[in-house]
Amino acid sequence: MGKLEQIGAAGGVAQHIFPHAGHIGKEQRSVLAGQQGATLWLTGLSGAGKSTLAYALERRLLAEGHLSCVLDGDNMRHHLNGDLGFSPRDRQENIRRSAVVARLMNDAGMMVICAFISPLRSDRDMARQIIGSDNFIEAYISTPCALCEERDPKGLYRKARAGLIPAFTGVSAPYEAPLAPALTLDTSTLSLEQACERLFQQLCPCFI
Ligand SMILES: Nc1ncnc2c1ncn2[C@@H]1O[C@H](COP(=O)(O)OP(=O)(O)OP(=O)(O)O)[C@@H](O)[C@H]1O
Numbered sequence: 001m002g003k004l005e006q007i008g009a010a011g012g013v014a015q016h017i018f019p020h021a022g023h024i025g026k027e028q029r030s031v032l033a034g035q036q037g038a039t040l041w042l043t044g045l046s047g048a049g050k051s052t053l054a055y056a057l058e059r060r061l062l063a064e065g066h067l068s069c070v071l072d073g074d075n076m077r078h079h080l081n082g083d084l085g086f087s088p089r090d091r092q093e094n095i096r097r098s099a100v101v102a103r104l105m106n107d108a109g110m111m112v113i114c115a116f117i118s119p120l121r122s123d124r125d126m127a128r129q130i131i132g133s134d135n136f137i138e139a140y141i142s143t144p145c146a147l148c149e150e151r152d153p154k155g156l157y158r159k160a161r162a163g164l165i166p167a168f169t170g171v172s173a174p175y176e177a178p179l180a181p182a183l184t185l186d187t188s189t190l191s192l193e194q195a196c197e198r199l200f201q202q203l204c205p206c207f208i
C-alpha cells in the first residue's frame with residue numbers, strides 16, 4: 001500500500017506541494033485509543049440494510065467502549081460529496097473521497113463503518129488501496145434485490161421503475177457482488193442483532 005499522499009484526486013496533479021511529515025505515528029495513537037483503526041466497508045443494494053446495520057454497530061461499539069464513526073453514502077452526498085451525481089465518474093469520485101476520509105480517520109485511531117452501495121468492484125478495489133488492505137474489511141450485505149425492492153424504505157425503487165431515476169443500481173445500473181468478501185450477510189435470513197454481532201466479531205482483532 002502506497003502513502004496516502006500518492007493517491008491524488010481524479011485527474012488532479014499536486015504541483016509545488018510538499019507533504020509535511022508529522023511526528024506521531026498511527027501506532028502511538030492506537031495505543032492511546034486502545035484499538036487499531038480499521039474500516040468495515042458495507043456494500044450492497046439500496047435497501048439491503050447497510051445504514052441500519054452501520055448505525056446499530058456504532059451503538060454497539062460505543063456501548064463496549066470503542067470509538068467508531070459511520071460514513072454513510074447518503075450523508076456524504078449531502079456535504080463533502082454534494083457536488084457529485086451518479087455517473088460512473090462521479091460514483092468513483094464519491095468513493096475515492098470517502099475512502100480518503102476513512103483512511104485519515106483510521107490513522108487517527110478510529111474504527112470507521114462505511115455504508116456505500118459502491119456497486120463497482122473497481123471502485124471498491126480503489127477504496128481498499130486507499131485505506132490499505134490490512135485495515136480494509138469488506139462486508140457484502142447480500143439481501144436479495146426482490147426483498148430490497150419490497151422494503152423500498154425511501155421509495156426509490158418505485159421511482160426507478162417509473163423511470164424517474166436514471167441509472168438506479170439493481171434496476172437500470174449494475175451491481176457487481178464482491179468476489180471474496182470477508183463476510184456476507186443476508187438480512188432476509190439474519191436478524192438485525194445477528195448481523196450486527198457478525199460485524200462486531202470482524203472488528204474484535206482490532207481491539208488492543
Ligand atoms: N435484518 C435486518 N437488517 C437490516 N435492516 C433490516 C433488517 N430487517 C429489516 N430491515 C429493514 O430494511 C431497511 C434497510 O434500509 P437501509 O436504509 O438500512 O438500507 P441501505 O442499504 O442503507 O440502503 P441505501 O443504499 O439506499 O442507503 C430498513 O427499513 C430496515 O429496518
Ligand SMILES: [Mg+2]
Nearest residue numbers: 050051074115
Ligand atoms: Mg443507507
